[in-house]
C-alpha cells in the first residue's frame with residue numbers, strides 16, 4: 001500500500017532526526033553516521049548507538065519507542081489498526097500523529 005510506504009518514510013525520517021539531534025553532542029559522530037543505514041536492531045546493539053539512546057531525554061526515548069513500534073506494526077501489516085479495540089484508526093489522526101496506536105475513542109478513555 002502506497003500510503004503505508006509514505007508513512008514508513010515519515011516515521012524513519014522522524015526517528016533519524018531525533019537520533020541525529022543527539023549525535024551532534026557525541027564525539028564519535030562519524031562512526032555513528034557510517035552505521036546510520038544499518039538496520040535499527042543492529043544499531044541498538046552497537047555501542048555508539050547505545051550512547052545516543054542514553055543521551056536522549058525520557059520524552060524523546062518514549063517518542064522513539066512509539067515510532068519504532070509503529071514501524072513494527074507496518075512490518076506486521078497491522079499499521080493503522082487500534083491496538084485496543086482493533087478498529088481502524090481514522091486517517092486524519094494518523095496523518096497528524098503517524099505513530100498513533102489507538103483510535104480517538106481509546107486514547108481519550110485512557
Ligand SMILES: [Zn+2]
Pocket residue numbers: 082083084085086087102103104105106107
Ligand atoms: Zn480503539
